[in-house]
Amino acid sequence: MSLDQPLAPLPEEGMGFASSWPIRAGDVDPYDRLRFDGIARYLQDIAWEQLHQTFLYKTDPNWIVRRTVIDVVRPVHWPDQVRLLRWCSSMSTRWANMRVRITSDKGGLIETEGFWININGSTNMPTRISDDGMAYLAQTTTEQRLRWRPYLTDATPPESDTDLPFPVRATDIDQYNHVNNACYWQAVEQFLVEYPKLLTSPHRAVIEYIAPVWARQHVTVRSRFEAGDVSGRPVLRLWFVVGDTTTTVVRIMPLPN
Numbered sequence: 001m002s003l004d005q006p007l008a009p010l011p012e013e014g015m016g017f018a019s020s021w022p023i024r025a026g027d028v029d030p031y032d033r034l035r036f037d038g039i040a041r042y043l044q045d046i047a048w049e050q051l052h053q054t055f056l057y058k059t060d061p062n063w064i065v066r067r068t069v070i071d072v073v074r075p076v077h078w079p080d081q082v083r084l085l086r087w088c089s090s091m092s093t094r095w096a097n098m099r100v101r102i103t104s105d106k107g108g109l110i111e112t113e114g115f116w117i118n119i120n121g122s123t124n125m126p127t128r129i130s131d132d133g134m135a136y137l138a139q140t141t142t143e144q145r146l147r148w149r150p151y152l153t154d155a156t157p158p159e160s161d162t163d164l165p166f167p168v169r170a171t172d173i174d175q176y177n178h179v180n181n182a183c184y185w186q187a188v189e190q191f192l193v194e195y196p197k198l199l200t201s202p203h204r205a206v207i208e209y210i211a212p213v214w215a216r217q218h219v220t221v222r223s224r225f226e227a228g229d230v231s232g233r234p235v236l237r238l239w240f241v242v243g244d245t246t247t248t249v250v251r252i253m254p255l256p257n
Helices: 036-052 131-140 181-192
Strands: 017-022 063-074 081-091 095-104 109-118 164-166 203-209 219-226 235-242 245-254
Touching (some): 181 235
Antiparallel strands (some): 164 219, 219 235, 235 245
């Protein structure tokens, strides 16, 4: 998939793992829009539910996300009920692309895809998915040669007076002792306050995690906004930097027509 390609469709109605819940009041902005960090938490929640309601909790319990793509086709607003459907769209022996479609009773539609890596709980290193896990994921895809390829390859810009600190709080640290992936989206929302027009039409947000951020590290976010890229669309780019290391990259832009 490239940055402009649509996400893989559900292979057949009735497939996938489904769940639903009311939108949480703490996950919306002052205009009642479901924020990106709220969406990211919902993606974690349904992944956790699927693990615990299937045998995967015993065979393949530990996963980390390397990339998340979020297509906001029609925004979701509070109050509403969201319905989530999760399925595997491609896989290999150690990782899988997991699609989640979020719909709401009032017509919201958010399409997402996450590149999830199966890891060894003792070493935190990628490990082979169990045979049973492979068979389970393969129910919704025939693509079993998934390879990692970064979508966001722009060079990190030099320091500038537009850089913002991103303080790491104790509550941002997860069970792997690094910043939880959903927390980065809080910084994204901070920048989007300055560029509200990016949210007025269907838009795509992509985040790629290059290196973990640990507790007590000092994070700076660098940003660049273009009113029109080579395709004529506005784009916001963010780089999370610790010292000389870029740990996370983000791009937000309108969806192609």
